[in-house]
Amino acid sequence: MRLYKNPTSPFARIAHAALIEAGVADLDVRVVDQWADPAELLAVNTAGRVPCLLLDDGTAIAECLLIAAYAEQLRAARGGAAGWDPACLSLTGTALGVCDAAVQTMVGRRILSGGFQDTGFDGAELGRKRRRAMIEGLQVVEAALAGRDASDLDLGLITAIVALDYVDMRFSAAGWLPPTPRLRALRSCFADRPSLAATRPPN
Ligand SMILES: N[C@@H](CCC(=O)N[C@@H](CS)C(=O)NCC(=O)O)C(=O)O
Known part of the structure; x- marks a missing residue:
């Protein structure tokens, strides 16, 4: 899966950190300039914002907390204890x-x-x-x-x-x-x- 991010974005960092915590090993991190509306970012997120996670089946998930929610599902599926009280x-x-x-x-x-x-x-x-x-x-x-x-x-x-x-x-x-x-x-x-x-x- 691929994460579109910018290194200074706190939202992208939250998403990236959640994916690392979930044990996602093969993450393809794609750094983009979200202010320049690059075509590859607009293709996955019409809002033109980072972060956006592109799954292997082509599903795109924007918004850091939604990416964190997906990461949490992966973590739980691997037997991680329930979080998020x-x-x-x-x-x-x-x-x-x-x-x-x-x-x-x-x-x-x-x-x-x-x-x-x-x-x-x-x-x-x-x-x-x-x-x-x-x-x-x-x-x-x-x-x-x-x-x-x-x-x-x-x-x-x-x-x-x-x-x-x-x-x-x-x-x-x-x-x-x-x-x-x-x-x-x-x-x-x-x-x-x-x-x-x-x-x-x-x-
Ligand atoms: N609510 C979004 C906010 C994402 C966001 O605003 N990202 C900024 C970077 S810090 C961005 O891409 N801005 C570009 C723009 O607004 O055009 C989230 O939680 O992921």
């Missing part, structure tokens, strides 16, 4: 909201100025809404991780670590990211886990 789903949703707000901020910058460097969008009403969502989302994630067992990497913690890496990459210099010591400690615990190490965005 309500707490996991709740953490996943909150952390994905952080990813969404962060990506939407970058998209807003691009719409306003044509590039990612001009931060003019961030101070606009919608930009401030996105920043609030990132800050409060990270705070809720941090609270949800109280007492978290460091041996348990589920979809919720993967999504939370992906969100943290993404906001660190895009916004750490801005100085408004809230303290997240539990999440940062858990990220360190799982730094060498293949699903996270092999999908880490470039510096």
Whole structure:
């Protein structure tokens, strides 16, 4: 099967990490520039977005959580223990909201100025809404991780670590990211886990 992705996309990273966690060994990873609407991406995802998973029978699955759901089916079929209890789903949703707000901020910058460097969008009403969502989302994630067992990497913690890496990459210099010591400690615990190490965005 083939995964269309871009190395900086947090959504693509969640999908890729879930497939690695599911033990998919023969994944063909195809890096594309989703902003350029490449024909091979549009052929599998009319939205022109990454991630998209193309199965061997030609079925295309877009959206990171749907790809993660498919990966979870593969994992369960191989005898993996059931995951995704309500707490996991709740953490996943909150952390994905952080990813969404962060990506939407970058998209807003691009719409306003044509590039990612001009931060003019961030101070606009919608930009401030996105920043609030990132800050409060990270705070809720941090609270949800109280007492978290460091041996348990589920979809919720993967999504939370992906969100943290993404906001660190895009916004750490801005100085408004809230303290997240539990999440940062858990990220360190799982730094060498293949699903996270092999999908880490470039510096
Ligand atoms: N809801 C989608 C979001 C995917 C998404 O927005 N991907 C971005 C990259 S981070 C993209 O491909 N953007 C291109 C575009 O919007 O045209 C998911 O969960 O997979």
